[in-house]
Amino acid sequence: MNRYDRQQKFKGIGLKGQQQISEKTVGIIGIGALGTHTADTLVRAGIKKLILVDRDYVEASNLQRQTLFTERHAAELTPKVIAAQEELHKIRTDIEIEVHIEHCDAPLLEAAFSSCHLIIDGSDNFDVRQTVNDFCYKYKIPWIYGACVESTYAACPFIPDVTPCFNCVMGMLPVMNRTCDTVGVIEPAVSQATSYQATYALKILTEQPFEPKLVYGDIWSLEHSAIKFSRMGEVSCATCGDEPTYPHLQNRTIRTMLCGRDTVQFESPVTDMRQLIDFLTCLKIEFQQTPYFVRFYVDRKPVIWFRGGRLLVHEVKSVAEGQKIYYQIFG
Structure with a gap:
């Protein structure tokens, strides 16, 4: 049928x-x-x-x-x-x-x-x-x-x-x-x-x-x-x-607080996964790699980097707090 x-x-x-x-x-x-x-x-x-x-x-x-x-x-x-x-x-x-x-x-x-x-x-x-x-x-x-x-x-x-x-x-x-x-x-x-x-x-x-x-x-x-x-x-x-x-x-707003998530989204300067992994290894930051993103912690805040460079900083209450974490990673 x-x-x-x-x-x-x-x-x-x-x-x-x-x-x-x-x-x-x-x-x-x-x-x-x-x-x-x-x-x-x-x-x-x-x-x-x-x-x-x-x-x-x-x-x-x-x-x-x-x-x-x-x-x-x-x-x-x-x-x-x-x-x-x-x-x-x-x-x-x-x-x-x-x-x-x-x-x-x-x-x-x-x-x-x-x-x-x-x-x-x-x-x-x-x-x-x-x-x-x-x-x-x-x-x-x-x-x-x-x-x-x-x-x-x-x-x-x-x-x-x-x-x-x-x-x-x-x-x-x-x-x-x-x-x-x-x-x-x-x-x-x-x-x-x-x-x-x-x-x-x-x-x-x-x-x-x-x-x-x-x-x-x-x-x-x-x-x-x-x-x-x-x-x-x-x-x-x-x-x-x-x-x-x-x-x-x-408008193209990539730096933004995600609604209700205690998460800020950024666009990172690193767009290649291999480059990011080398960068984190150099900084002695432990990470978890998947086919789609890399997860790591900075000041106990979870950070997710997606292929292409998009970045989520979790457990922050404002864009300013998220930026502090972002700048610790990328200067």
Whole structure:
């Protein structure tokens, strides 16, 4: 029996819709709770190709809500996109998957995501969403916002030439300035957000007309709202207005505090792994090497160096504290 038989029998998709899904490429920004759920759903739905980007690796605290990951991935500190690729290929051997262990910025989007028919947000990062918003509206690619914290969830589709953009609707979005690291999150809130993201994705991939709505609620108190936003556009908007300039595509911020993680990200001057290992050996700093990164400690602070030079300094409370560690390494 056709593995997509039940999906094709659904009148909203049918044979034509299934064929359309099988021809589409989807990009997912951030392979955490939201990204793993939507990746799993879309691979099972039959898309042709996934492009995944995430700058982090699997930790034990991820396993409560981030599907696709196992205890082995956490023990081995496997990069999230590598772990996701491994597990998704177990679901479908014919799925094409392209992965990037990178910080998501404008150069990466323009180099790797221009072929996407749809981009899904799993980033939990305001600056990244602003960049994705500009990129998608410049290149006419739909994208789907998603968020969850504690027991609350939200999702919203942004479609160039059809809906106002993220900037115009931002004032309507539920305030989610808390983070999962500080106040926690339950898996049902994740599932609710990604259910709406995946539903919007299937409608967009099958090219069906629909009325986009911002949906949000609280799964614990069983409250839910859905709001139309088609009239929220601003003619002066720098992204979707009459004269767009896409300002966030001009920025490339690599030195930044990661939201809720007590971690600062830097771009190191050392881009070759062999060179870094020689450098650490000379400094008599013990290290752990994997195919994807090198882990070591400076003043008892964990430091992760990724291929290409991206650096994470953990267990620091500010960029300034992270810089002290950075300068101890590279001067």
